[in-house]
Amino acid sequence: MVALKRRSNSFRLxxxxxxxxxxxxxxxALVLLATAAWLTNTGSGEQAEFYFVAxxxxxxxxxxxxxxxxxxxxxxxxxxxxxxxxxxxxxDKWYLTKPVVAGELIPISSLANRKEAxxxxxxxxxxxxxxxxxxxxxxxDLWAANPIGAQESIPYEVALDAELIAIKTASDGLGQQNQxxxxxxxxxxxxxxxxxxAERATVIAVRSL
Numbered sequence: 001m002v003a004l005k006r007r008s009n010s011f012r013l014x015x016x017x018x019x020x021x022x023x024x025x026x027x028x029a030l031v032l033l034a035t036a037a038w039l040t041n042t043g044s045g046e047q048a049e050f051y052f053v054a055x056x057x058x059x060x061x062x063x064x065x066x067x068x069x070x071x072x073x074x075x076x077x078x079x080x081x082x083x084x085x086x087x088x089x090x091x092d093k094w095y096l097t098k099p100v101v102a103g104e105l106i107p108i109s110s111l112a113n114r115k116e117a118x119x120x121x122x123x124x125x126x127x128x129x130x131x132x133x134x135x136x137x138x139x140x141d142l143w144a145a146n147p148i149g150a151q152e153s154i155p156y157e158v159a160l161d162a163e164l165i166a167i168k169t170a171s172d173g174l175g176q177q178n179q180x181x182x183x184x185x186x187x188x189x190x191x192x193x194x195x196x197x198a199e200r201a202t203v204i205a206v207r208s209l
Contacts (some may be wrong), residue, residue, distance in 0.1 A: 048075045050086035054100045064094040069106060082108055119184040121165055122193055127202035129179045130167065138164045139208040140183060144196035158196050159189040161208050181205065 052069040062068060064084070071086035084094075084106040098110040127145075134140070142159040162183040169179045183205075185193050196203055 048073050050074070051076070052084045052086055052091075052106045054102050054104050054106065056102045058096055058100045058102075060096055060099050062096045062100075063092070064096065064106065064111065065092050074105070084108055084111065119163070119186050120190050121182055122185050122190065122197075123168075123180055123182045124193065124197055124203055125178060125180045127204050129169075130181070130205060131207075134164065134205075134207055136164055136166060140164055140181075140205040141208050142183070142185075142193065142196075143204045143206065144201040145204075146196075146199050146201045155204070158192040158203070159183070159185045162186075162189075162205075164205075 050071045051074050052064070053072045053074075055068060055070050058064075058068055069084075069091075076083070093113060094111045096106075096110055097112050098107075100106060100110065124142075139161045140159075140163075141157065142162055143155045144158045145155045146153045162185045164181060164183055166182040167179065168181070
């Protein structure tokens with residue numbers, strides 16, 4: 001009986017030791033898997049790509065061109081989409097709306113199209129809807145007629161060659177469609193467009209000739 005008890009105790013000790021060893025191996029395997037997953041995610045999230053970097057302090061309204069930026073290889077995570085990549089084939093079309101310090105990446109949020117450098121975006125409601133043939137990017141002439149009692153004045157020009165940026169259509173409570181547009185108006189014509197809006201004039205847009 002004593003021999004059997006000793007064998008039983010010995011078996012239990014070996015079983016416990018084996019169980020502890022298995023637990024250690026399992027924990028080690030889990031740690032290795034977690035480490036491998038972390039390394040994989042880190043490697044895929046930070047890939048070296050080329051972005052434009054300011055070569056000098058750039059003030060607001062500075063042109064983004066070969067003299068102001070250069071391509072550098074940078075490792076970024078998922079935030080890489082917020083900066084100007086070096087594969088932009090139309091670099092000369094951009095200018096800055098905010099200053100950028102030398103050595104910094106060029107944020108996309110601080111860029112504007114060079115076409116807008118000499119004009120101001122304005123949103124206004126049209127008296128008649130645009131023809132379907134007029135698309136975003138078209139150049140428009142804006143005409144207005146001020147209300148005089150029950151009639152309207154003779155139409156007059158308020159802006160020429162305004163670039164169409166966006167078209168928005170909304171319904172009023174009576175089921176009628178009201179169309180508003182966003183156009184880029186030259187600085188010299190902003191005052192006349194704003195005056196037409198303030199006077200609640202009927203504004204009509206036609207394609208520029």
